[in-house]
Amino acid sequence: MVRLSVNVNKIATLRNARGGNVPDLLQAVRDIEVFGAQGITIHPRPDERHIRYRDARDLKSVVGTELNIEGNPIPAFVDLVLEVAPDQVTLVPDAPDAITSNAGWDTVRHRDFLQEVIGKFRDAGIRTSIFVDPDPQMARAAAETGTDRIELYTESYATHYGTDPEAAVKPFRETAEAAASVGLGVNAGHDLNLDNIAFFARQVPHLLEVSIGHALICESLYLGLENVIGMYKNRLS
Ligand SMILES: CC(=O)[C@@H](O)[C@H](O)COP(=O)(O)O
Numbered sequence: 001m002v003r004l005s006v007n008v009n010k011i012a013t014l015r016n017a018r019g020g021n022v023p024d025l026l027q028a029v030r031d032i033e034v035f036g037a038q039g040i041t042i043h044p045r046p047d048e049r050h051i052r053y054r055d056a057r058d059l060k061s062v063v064g065t066e067l068n069i070e071g072n073p074i075p076a077f078v079d080l081v082l083e084v085a086p087d088q089v090t091l092v093p094d095a096p097d098a099i100t101s102n103a104g105w106d107t108v109r110h111r112d113f114l115q116e117v118i119g120k121f122r123d124a125g126i127r128t129s130i131f132v133d134p135d136p137q138m139a140r141a142a143a144e145t146g147t148d149r150i151e152l153y154t155e156s157y158a159t160h161y162g163t164d165p166e167a168a169v170k171p172f173r174e175t176a177e178a179a180a181s182v183g184l185g186v187n188a189g190h191d192l193n194l195d196n197i198a199f200f201a202r203q204v205p206h207l208l209e210v211s212i213g214h215a216l217i218c219e220s221l222y223l224g225l226e227n228v229i230g231m232y233k234n235r236l237s
């Protein structure tokens, strides 16, 4: 079964809107794991617009499943991840002012940089994943960085799923096969939702984990967090 890692960035967005601690992120994470999540993902951005560096430190002792910290490996992020030592770190090449993650790594051009950063995390016993576009060449080249896994950047799948599901998923199937052929694990995320997740999980081989946040939290406004997590788990089983 593909593991569901719930990205809780948007719970932190709501909390920060009033400057207090409502909703309580730590309690929400405890509840989300009780509801069936198999991992928790956070993305502490440089401006701390939602997840704060302090949240990452606090969640280390709260998360009982797996903690996945995502981000661009700027020095402060690297130091935070080495301090917190999550189960997994996912490296994302997004700009500090990006409204959201919007590109995968060029694993050919940035091989040496990624090798250096990934080496630090592996030496600390942290599983590594790098965010890549659905491009088999990028997946094959990712193996030379020393990463354990890739994370397929699924925005293009979500965008085109409604008009041509087969065409939308094809590059992801090909990239997952390429990753497996060079010994890499396969994660996926970004803009996955209750409508598009089941087809993706059926069609993409070797998939180990999906991380889902924005849509899941929005869907929970109408359907309830416990119910929605159960719905995702059913679609992934
Ligand atoms: C890497 C990725 O696509 C998401 O994990 C990202 O963390 C979403 O970030 P926002 O919640 O800030 O849109």
Ligand SMILES: NCC(=O)COP(=O)(O)O
Pocket: 007, 041, 070, 151, 188, 189, 190, 191, 192, 211, 212, 213, 214, 215, 216
């Ligand atoms: N890595 C993707 C993630 O954690 C959540 O992305 P989204 O579901 O908020 O688009």
